[in-house]
Amino acid sequence: MAYDVLKEQGQIILPQLAKVWADFCKLFLKEEQWSYNKHIPNFDEYPSMGWLSSSGSLLLIHAYFLMDKNITNEAIECFNDYPALLRYPSTIFRLCNDLSSSKAEIERGETANPISCYMHENGVSEEVARRYIRSLIDDNWKMMNKELVSNSLFSNSFIEIAINLGRISQCHYQHGNAHSDPNDITRNRVLSVIIEPIQLTQL
Numbered sequence: 001m002a003y004d005v006l007k008e009q010g011q012i013i014l015p016q017l018a019k020v021w022a023d024f025c026k027l028f029l030k031e032e033q034w035s036y037n038k039h040i041p042n043f044d045e046y047p048s049m050g051w052l053s054s055s056g057s058l059l060l061i062h063a064y065f066l067m068d069k070n071i072t073n074e075a076i077e078c079f080n081d082y083p084a085l086l087r088y089p090s091t092i093f094r095l096c097n098d099l100s101s102s103k104a105e106i107e108r109g110e111t112a113n114p115i116s117c118y119m120h121e122n123g124v125s126e127e128v129a130r131r132y133i134r135s136l137i138d139d140n141w142k143m144m145n146k147e148l149v150s151n152s153l154f155s156n157s158f159i160e161i162a163i164n165l166g167r168i169s170q171c172h173y174q175h176g177n178a179h180s181d182p183n184d185i186t187r188n189r190v191l192s193v194i195i196e197p198i199q200l201t202q203l
């Protein structure tokens with residue numbers, strides 16, 4: 001990807017790609033250390049990092065370089081600090097994922113999720129913590145919507161991609177997490193995508 005962009009547009013993007021992958025992997029390691037040590041991070045500590053480990057920013061940066069035919073120096077530099085347009089949908093992605101999988105994670109002994117952090121820090125029930133996480137998702141949507149009317153250095157097409165990441169996150173995780181805690185609903189949805197098309201092609 002970096003070679004193609006350099007050849008076609010004369011822009012060097014390899015440092016940005018390397019940085020987002022390095023930051024992503026460092027956070028996975030940090031979360032694994034927390035789990036191994038049974039450490040429950042402060043509530044503010046986890047969301048301030050968790051949005052990046054959702055992979056949302058990684059996906060969006062790659063999407064920008066793949067779809068934009070007019071990559072600017074300003075956008076490239078902006079990615080070094082992870083602009084709000086990356087943070088908001090990535091936070092929604094992270095929190096929706098955690099809402100759907102926290103129960104199974106707690107049962108497995110994993111401590112790094114915002115529900116556990118909020119319960120531990122504030123001495124509240126799981127339901128209270130879940131309500132608070134939902135309110136944070138709403139807050140991030142409000143901030144995300146402001147990006148639609150702000151003077152962004154990004155194209156409307158890329159802003160739409162970022163918004164769609166938040167949308168698909170809520171859609172994907174609304175009935176649970178098929179990856180880390182599959183249930184009958186999520187299993188049947190996956191099977192319907194695989195089995196029904198196969199049956200149709202055999203008719």
